[in-house]
Amino acid sequence: MSPPGLSHYLVIGALLFVIGMIGFLTRRNMILMFLNAELMIQGVAINFVAFARHRGNLEGQGFFLFLLAVAACEAALALALILVLYKVNNSLDISIWQNLREDDMDPIVDEEPLPAALPPETAPKLPVAGTEPAQEEELSHV
Amino acid sequence: MFEPYLMGLIPLLPALAGLVIFLFGPKVLKEASHWPLILACAASLFIALSGAYSLTRLGHEASFSHHAGIWFATGGTHPVVAGWDFRFDPISGMMTPMVCFLGLVIAMFSAGYMHGDPGYARYFGVFSLFVASMNLLLLADNLILLYAGWEGVGVCSYLLVGFWFAKPSAAKAARKAFLVTRIGDVGLLLGIFLLWAGCDFQLDLHTVLEKARQLPEDYIYFAGMLLFIGAMGKSAQFPLHVWLPDAMEGPTPVSALIHAATMVTAGVYLVARFLPVFSRSSSLLAFIAAIGCITALLAALIALTQNDLKRILAYSTISQLGYMFMGLGSADGAASQSELVTVAMTAGMFHLFTHAFFKALLFLSAGSIMHAMHHVIDIRKLGGLRHVLPWTHIGFLAGAVALAGLFPFSGFWSKEEILKSLDLAAHRTDGHPDAYKVMTWLALITSGLTAFYTFRAYFRVFWGEEVIPEEAHGHAHESPTSMVSQLLVLTPLALGIGWYFGYSHLLEHYLAKTHGFAHMEIEIASKSWIAITSQVLAVAGIALAYVVYIAKPALDGLMRKASGPFYKLSLNRFYLDELFTIVLVRPFQVLSWLIHVLDRELWDRLVDSVARLPAWLGDRVRPVQNGLIQFYALAMALGLTIFLVFLAFGDRLYR
Numbered sequence: 001m002s003p004p005g006l007s008h009y010l011v012i013g014a015l016l017f018v019i020g021m022i023g024f025l026t027r028r029n030m031i032l033m034f035l036n037a038e039l040m041i042q043g044v045a046i047n048f049v050a051f052a053r054h055r056g057n058l059e060g061q062g063f064f065l066f067l068l069a070v071a072a073c074e075a076a077l078a079l080a081l082i083l084v085l086y087k088v089n090n091s092l093d094i095s096i097w098q099n100l101r102e103d104d105m106d107p108i109v110d111e112e113p114l115p116a117a118l119p120p121e122t123a124p125k126l127p128v129a130g131t132e133p134a135q136e137e138e139l140s141h142v
Numbered sequence: 143m144f145e146p147y148l149m150g151l152i153p154l155l156p157a158l159a160g161l162v163i164f165l166f167g168p169k170v171l172k173e174a175s176h177w178p179l180i181l182a183c184a185a186s187l188f189i190a191l192s193g194a195y196s197l198t199r200l201g202h203e204a205s206f207s208h209h210a211g212i213w214f215a216t217g218g219t220h221p222v223v224a225g226w227d228f229r230f231d232p233i234s235g236m237m238t239p240m241v242c243f244l245g246l247v248i249a250m251f252s253a254g255y256m257h258g259d260p261g262y263a264r265y266f267g268v269f270s271l272f273v274a275s276m277n278l279l280l281l282a283d284n285l286i287l288l289y290a291g292w293e294g295v296g297v298c299s300y301l302l303v304g305f306w307f308a309k310p311s312a313a314k315a316a317r318k319a320f321l322v323t324r325i326g327d328v329g330l331l332l333g334i335f336l337l338w339a340g341c342d343f344q345l346d347l348h349t350v351l352e353k354a355r356q357l358p359e360d361y362i363y364f365a366g367m368l369l370f371i372g373a374m375g376k377s378a379q380f381p382l383h384v385w386l387p388d389a390m391e392g393p394t395p396v397s398a399l400i401h402a403a404t405m406v407t408a409g410v411y412l413v414a415r416f417l418p419v420f421s422r423s424s425s426l427l428a429f430i431a432a433i434g435c436i437t438a439l440l441a442a443l444i445a446l447t448q449n450d451l452k453r454i455l456a457y458s459t460i461s462q463l464g465y466m467f468m469g470l471g472s473a474d475g476a477a478s479q480s481e482l483v484t485v486a487m488t489a490g491m492f493h494l495f496t497h498a499f500f501k502a503l504l505f506l507s508a509g510s511i512m513h514a515m516h517h518v519i520d521i522r523k524l525g526g527l528r529h530v531l532p533w534t535h536i537g538f539l540a541g542a543v544a545l546a547g548l549f550p551f552s553g554f555w556s557k558e559e560i561l562k563s564l565d566l567a568a569h570r571t572d573g574h575p576d577a578y579k580v581m582t583w584l585a586l587i588t589s590g591l592t593a594f595y596t597f598r599a600y601f602r603v604f605w606g607e608e609v610i611p612e613e614a615h616g617h618a619h620e621s622p623t624s625m626v627s628q629l630l631v632l633t634p635l636a637l638g639i640g641w642y643f644g645y646s647h648l649l650e651h652y653l654a655k656t657h658g659f660a661h662m663e664i665e666i667a668s669k670s671w672i673a674i675t676s677q678v679l680a681v682a683g684i685a686l687a688y689v690v691y692i693a694k695p696a697l698d699g700l701m702r703k704a705s706g707p708f709y710k711l712s713l714n715r716f717y718l719d720e721l722f723t724i725v726l727v728r729p730f731q732v733l734s735w736l737i738h739v740l741d742r743e744l745w746d747r748l749v750d751s752v753a754r755l756p757a758w759l760g761d762r763v764r765p766v767q768n769g770l771i772q773f774y775a776l777a778m779a780l781g782l783t784i785f786l787v788f789l790a791f792g793d794r795l796y797r
Binding site for chain 2 (some may be wrong): 021024025028094095097098099100101102105107108
């Protein structure tokens, strides 16, 4: 069995990219869409590295480092955005956001609506550190 | 000695005065707005007079010319060159001092007449521009420049006729005047182009006059006919005369200056200038004379029954302009004897000259009457005013006797010249002698009619019982000194200028020095029968007017009954306005309605449908913007795919 050549890497990269793209187009959960986008980026990154290896220079590698930095920034921004959007609608469904459509168009509604969103779970609230929690008043003063 | 470059100042100074008045008149000068105009007119008059005087001391065909630069010029093989070319020759030398002088007198009269009018500054501003345009027209040595002056006076006339534009009748009259003269202006412009094409694409007036004489007779006939149509419009000749009576809606001094003394003579001036050329075409001159004759007679007949004093004067102006054209047209058949062309030209121009003074006087007197009678001008509402308005009475009487052509007053001398020239044309073998025989008699009859209608107005207004209209509210009084003094300045001129220049033939010899006209060696003897007949007819006309309107007023009604339909015809101005409405205005209205409908229903819809196409396309495409992020992403991916396919396999597609 011969060692893997350029084309193998390229196929892997293309597969990653296409999987990511299909995922991006089909999933409606914002976090999953974000992850699929990451997948596409990684597919491209593999191409860079493979070509760098194939040509024997470092340009592709250098570009890959840039790509990592950009992807990290993008991740920070995207997750922050997703968080904000989630807070507004209490849902991660992307199809709720159709505000860019023309004014006179009706919004597109799913034929099979998603199950209703769960009520937000109330996380236990901790007191601010350093102050004593309120105590129940003792009944007896014996 | 006269410096030629000073000539440019004659039109320039009034133009500057107009600028000053328009800039500072309404806010700064106010009731002193007439001063720039008066000063400019006086300065122009001085320059023009000194030029005219210099010309008298020079020989035949002397003139001053000055080229002050190029206005605009096109290149190519058929260049149009419009230069600021001025030429001062005896014809201009007669007209410009006259215009400046009358402009001066009438401006001073207007200062009293227009006192207190809210548009005081505007009035004098336009007045200045008028004097400037008229002088430009008279001094221009370039046909384009001449045309510019010609249009300039037309615009100023429009603005002044419509001076009280809030009055619907004035606005309508202004529009009518502008449109009717415009018909003529188109003719003039086409005539200029025809001459330009015929004279090696030259536009210099003296060059054109020189070269046009070599053109074939038919060419001269058509070009001359077009120029004459221009003259007909501006000089109110039948059938384009209908604007002038309506133009009386303007302030009366304007009527005196523009519609009696100066602007309407522009056509006469033009034809006189081109007379050496026109004399090559016998039928053209016969046409000019015939139109003049028809106009003179028709206008006189209409004037017989009008009741508006200003309209009577307007129709008499039209009639006298017809006289001038008759005089000019009498050069017919004189191609072999060029002295006789000179005779015809001097006759027409001499009448223009005397007419300017006495008609200005008549109109200013009418203005004075209007001023005193609070704008009542219907002669049926006036009467016996000679005690109320003694000075105006003198002015009007002087103008009337001059207009009627009584010996030895102005009108007599100049009419005499025209009749003499007509008689000469009637006794020639060339041309159309028979037609001129008829015209001579018609001209004589017209002079009798002129005397009658002039004195009809005079007797009705100044004699008989004293009738003062209610509008005057019992304080009818003579006009202020500033106005009356102008009447007194004009009175001796209107009476005597004909005798001074006519008896001595000074003006004729002066005008004969114009380039292109043969020097008069022979003295044309007067024919006594013409003079006697015209005098008899004039006296008879005056006597008839006296009898009918003073001695036996009952005769007036009798005459009306006796003349029956003719009276109605004359009173309604031969139904010419109505005829024009039916023949010209109605078809145009139908045409414009048709065009309106076509425009709305056909063209507009076509254009609208073109405009609707993008909107329709947009409606089809707009749903793409549905706001779904994944749909956008899919579109992007598909686009990218198509792009990549092209990138990868494109060269195979093109092969």
